[in-house]
Amino acid sequence: MASNSSFHAPSRHGFVRVAAATPVVHIADPAANAEEHARLIRQAGEKGVDLLVFPELSLSAYAIDDLHLQAALLDEVERQIARLAAVADEASVIAVIGAPIRNGDALFNCAVVLGGGEVLGVVPKTYLPNYREYYEKRWFAPAASRSEDAVVLNGERVDFAPGLIFEATNRPGFVFAVEVCEDFWAPLPPSTRAALAGARILCNLSASNIVIGKADERALLCASQSARTLSAYVFAASGWGESTTDLAWDGQATIHELGARLAEGERFAMHSHLTVADVDVDRIGLDRLRNGTFADCARIEGEAATVVPFEAGEGPADALIRPLDRFPFVPDDAARLDQDCFEAFNIQVQGLMRRMTATGSKTLVIGVSGGLDSTQALLVACRAFDRLELPRTGILAFTMPGFATSEGTKSNAWKLMTALGVTGAEIDIRPAAEQMLRDIGHAFANGEPVHDITFENVQAGLRTDYLFRLANQNHGFVLGTGDLSELALGWCTYGVGDHMSHYNVNGGVAKTLIQHLIRWVAERGLVGEAATPTLHAILATEISPELVPAGADGAIQSTQSIVGPYALNDFFLFYISRFGFKPSKVAFLAHQAWGDAATGRWPVGLPQGERVAYDLPTIKGWLRKFLIRFFQTSQFKRSAVPNGPKVVTGGSLSPRGDWRAPSDSSARVWLDELDANTPES
Numbered sequence: 001m002a003s004n005s006s007f008h009a010p011s012r013h014g015f016v017r018v019a020a021a022t023p024v025v026h027i028a029d030p031a032a033n034a035e036e037h038a039r040l041i042r043q044a045g046e047k048g049v050d051l052l053v054f055p056e057l058s059l060s061a062y063a064i065d066d067l068h069l070q071a072a073l074l075d076e077v078e079r080q081i082a083r084l085a086a087v088a089d090e091a092s093v094i095a096v097i098g099a100p101i102r103n104g105d106a107l108f109n110c111a112v113v114l115g116g117g118e119v120l121g122v123v124p125k126t127y128l129p130n131y132r133e134y135y136e137k138r139w140f141a142p143a144a145s146r147s148e149d150a151v152v153l154n155g156e157r158v159d160f161a162p163g164l165i166f167e168a169t170n171r172p173g174f175v176f177a178v179e180v181c182e183d184f185w186a187p188l189p190p191s192t193r194a195a196l197a198g199a200r201i202l203c204n205l206s207a208s209n210i211v212i213g214k215a216d217e218r219a220l221l222c223a224s225q226s227a228r229t230l231s232a233y234v235f236a237a238s239g240w241g242e243s244t245t246d247l248a249w250d251g252q253a254t255i256h257e258l259g260a261r262l263a264e265g266e267r268f269a270m271h272s273h274l275t276v277a278d279v280d281v282d283r284i285g286l287d288r289l290r291n292g293t294f295a296d297c298a299r300i301e302g303e304a305a306t307v308v309p310f311e312a313g314e315g316p317a318d319a320l321i322r323p324l325d326r327f328p329f330v331p332d333d334a335a336r337l338d339q340d341c342f343e344a345f346n347i348q349v350q351g352l353m354r355r356m357t358a359t360g361s362k363t364l365v366i367g368v369s370g371g372l373d374s375t376q377a378l379l380v381a382c383r384a385f386d387r388l389e390l391p392r393t394g395i396l397a398f399t400m401p402g403f404a405t406s407e408g409t410k411s412n413a414w415k416l417m418t419a420l421g422v423t424g425a426e427i428d429i430r431p432a433a434e435q436m437l438r439d440i441g442h443a444f445a446n447g448e449p450v451h452d453i454t455f456e457n458v459q460a461g462l463r464t465d466y467l468f469r470l471a472n473q474n475h476g477f478v479l480g481t482g483d484l485s486e487l488a489l490g491w492c493t494y495g496v497g498d499h500m501s502h503y504n505v506n507g508g509v510a511k512t513l514i515q516h517l518i519r520w521v522a523e524r525g526l527v528g529e530a531a532t533p534t535l536h537a538i539l540a541t542e543i544s545p546e547l548v549p550a551g552a553d554g555a556i557q558s559t560q561s562i563v564g565p566y567a568l569n570d571f572f573l574f575y576i577s578r579f580g581f582k583p584s585k586v587a588f589l590a591h592q593a594w595g596d597a598a599t600g601r602w603p604v605g606l607p608q609g610e611r612v613a614y615d616l617p618t619i620k621g622w623l624r625k626f627l628i629r630f631f632q633t634s635q636f637k638r639s640a641v642p643n644g645p646k647v648v649t650g651g652s653l654s655p656r657g658d659w660r661a662p663s664d665s666s667a668r669v670w671l672d673e674l675d676a677n678t679p680e681s
């Protein structure tokens, strides 16, 4: 079968749809259990599921003690396996079911992998729990005691070994392995080696009885195993119907990827159900590629594994099923956003405090425009001075109106400086700018309305010039304000301009996070209450460099109408710099996240007016511009940035940090990929 060819199909972009099944259990009744299995397999097929994982011993039930040794039961299990292989094939699903399987003179607790109408392989459990409430060694033999790596099932000889790797021949990266319950409680789970051998999705068939606190323990193991092995982890535990003779069962079902939970099923349910999520096997592959430790570990600890090829179905063609933040730097979960703001602000403050103590500085110099970035840098400075027990009067804040500075931003700058108790001053840069424009023979000096790049940069440059000389004069250093998003776009004036400072606390913070940080600091009164109304006024001001005067219609120079919405630019930046995704995949994800304003969650506090939608042509258009700016025209600015701390996981763009690139490269390969693989609508 060919891969799904539509741009809008998740499978086209490296997603594999996986599901954990929670069937109602029928004790020691394989035919009834197979009936539940068949229903869930068909349901999964209708939902476009590629890989479906059932609980441990799902065909027989788990807690049946000595009934595992009854020949009638074991024969029936084998017959039902053949039946379910046909059902899975019709549904175009790879189903992994749990079954007791005889091999030689021993019984094994196994995962049986069904695909293409046959048994693809059988994986026996490696670690059999035989402590506390578990007695598995009374019935089962561990994987290591098998006499050969094959078993005959319904007359067919199939692979029989722990650590089998199942690899789709037609869907790159769809590679999985399975282990059984206790296996991942071992210090070295078999799935660790399977991941090192190439498996990107790890499945656990479990019958883990529930006691207080155990659900958290299992979730912790799933999260940590997926984080440590750079993989996805699908966990399916037995639920309603298992024997409660001595134990109880909650049917926990979770899907994790790279440490994060993608989906969680209903626990203690009394009906059969599926927990579904789209796993990004492409992202897993790219993360392993960047993280050399994974490959190093595979070389040291890896073992040769048997690879079982299979042909997968076409995969999901409908909307993506996984959590997707519209703002990768601003979580839509309120508690997480709070935590992120706490960490970001403290990282910024800590960076600055260390530099102040290292240089013995008692003064800082900063240009305050009344815009977001300089406000955030000023808040960081206040907090750093408070924590170092230095008087805030040592913060020398200058507002420097130019040809396009509005009354609103200037007045906000003054209110802010006053409310924060820093030393405020004003320097009108216009006379010096006129002089410079005259000296270089610029038409503006003759009264012509020429507002070109030179006109803009003369102002940005003079402000920087003043700040640096004021720093010399006052024995302090210049605090930078430019943010991560501006660095990505090259939206700053190079060298003698806002690009340069002695230390920049904002260089690691994306613009979309800065507004939340300002709100967070204001709400907590971290720099005092007096500034709160002004902070809210600044948050409500449109983002503008204010370098070009407003037009005759009064329209101000709007940054986002020139470079594109920061919401989209930050989305592009995160996926391109953190994971190296192809532009067409970034466009697909942006469309999934931003295509419909009515669906999904928004970050707490985001103004109603910013809760908008973007269609695919708009996304593609701005992505094109982003690719040109990011890959072709702005790297030379990033190659020479001031010092400052890395803040977000999406990367710092410092050449000494997370992003190294040539300053003279071309964006062609990214533009071609975008155009070749992204439709206009």
Ligand SMILES: Nc1ncnc2c1ncn2[C@@H]1O[C@H](COP(=O)(O)OP(=O)(O)OC[C@H]2O[C@@H]([n+]3cccc(C(=O)O)c3)[C@H](O)[C@@H]2O)[C@@H](O)[C@H]1O
Pocket (backbone or CB within 6 Å): 453, 456, 457, 460, 486, 490, 491, 492, 493, 494, 495, 497, 498, 544, 545, 546, 547, 559, 633, 636, 663, 664
């Ligand atoms: N690869 C490369 N290696 C070495 N030099 C390179 C280069 N590419 C261009 N250049 C040179 O660099 C110069 C262009 O860079 P640059 O002087 O920075 O100027 P440029 O990037 O053309 O303009 C600065 C832009 O940033 C905006 N801005 C400025 C200040 C603040 C804000 C804000 O809102 O935050 C926005 C402003 O509106 C303007 O659009 C040219 O002289 C060009 O020849």
Ligand SMILES: Nc1ncnc2c1ncn2[C@@H]1O[C@H](COP(=O)(O)OP(=O)(O)OP(=O)(O)O)[C@@H](O)[C@H]1O
Pocket (backbone or CB within 6 Å): 366, 367, 368, 369, 370, 371, 372, 373, 374, 375, 398, 399, 400, 401, 402, 405, 463, 481, 482, 498, 543, 544, 545, 546
């Ligand atoms: N009128 C001004 N007075 C003093 N400093 C200024 C002024 N305009 C710009 N600057 C300095 O140049 C930096 C870059 O200007 P820019 O307009 O990009 O930043 P901003 O206004 O702080 O934030 P944002 O870009 O989010 O609006 C400012 O952060 C500030 O340090």
Ligand SMILES: NC(=O)CC[C@H](N)C(=O)O
Pocket (backbone or CB within 6 Å): 056, 129, 134, 180, 181, 182, 183, 185, 206, 207, 208, 209
């Ligand atoms: N079935 C099993 O392997 C259960 C053992 C597992 N350690 C548990 O606590 O649930």
